[in-house]
Amino acid sequence: MDAPTLTDDNTDVLGGLNDILGLRIRLAHGAVYRHFAETFAELDLTQKQVSALWLVNDNPGISQIDLGGRLRMDRATTMTIVNRLEARAYMRRERSTSDGRKQALYVTDPGIAALAEAKRCIGEHESWLKGRFSAEEIEKLVELLARIHE
Numbered sequence: 313m314d315a316p317t318l319t320d321d322n323t324d325v326l327g328g329l330n331d332i333l334g335l336r337i338r339l340a341h342g343a344v345y346r347h348f349a350e351t352f353a354e355l356d357l358t359q360k361q362v363s364a365l366w367l368v369n370d371n372p373g374i375s376q377i378d379l380g381g382r383l384r385m386d387r388a389t390t391m392t393i394v395n396r397l398e399a400r401a402y403m404r405r406e407r408s409t410s411d412g413r414k415q416a417l418y419v420t421d422p423g424i425a426a427l428a429e430a431k432r433c434i435g436e437h438e439s440w441l442k443g444r445f446s447a448e449e450i451e452k453l454v455e456l457l458a459r460i461h462e
Contacts, residue, residue: 337460344441351437355429360385362430364393368403368417369427375414376405402426 329335348359357365363383368374380390394417397403402423408414419427442450 347440348437351433351440352430355426355433357426357430358393360389360393361397362427362434364390364397365402365419365423365427365430369419369424372418373408373416375408375411376417377414379417397423400426 326335345359352358352362360383364379367379367382371378376390376394377387379394380387383390385393394403394405394415398405400422401420404418404420405415406418408416445453
C-alpha cells in the first residue's frame with residue numbers, strides 16, 4: 313500500500329484523521345526516527361545508547377540508577393543498555409565509592425571515540441531536522457514539545 317501523498321492544495325489524504333494531533337506527532341516521530349536510524353546505521357548505536365554514553369561522559373561516576381532516572385528509563389532498560397555498551401567496551405562499571413550498593417559508570421577510550429562519531433552524526437541529523445524550520449519556529453517547537461513531555 314502506498315503512503316498518503318499531498319494533494320495540490322497541500323492537504324493530505326488522511327480524511328477524518330487529518331486533525332488528530334497524536335497521529336501528526338507519531339508521523340513526525342517516525343520521520344525523525346527513520347532519518348536518525350539512517351544517519352547512525354554504520355555506527356550501530358541506538359538513540360538511548362548514545363544518550364547514555366553522552367550523559368555518562370558528561371557525568372563520570374554517575375550511578376546506573378541516576379542515569380536511568382535522567383533518561384526516564386526503567387531499571388531493566390537501563391541495565392540492558394549499559395550491558396550492551398559494556399559488551400562493546402564503550403562503558404565500564406565500578407562499585408560506587410560513595411554507596412557500595414550502586415554501580416558507578418564511566419566511558420572508556422573506545423566509548424569516547426564512538427561518542428565523538430555519534431556527535432558528528434547528531435550534528436548531521438540536527439541540521440536535517442532544523443533545516444525545516446526558522447530559528448523562531450525551532451524555539452517555539454521546543455517550547456510546545458516540552459509541554460507534552462515535562
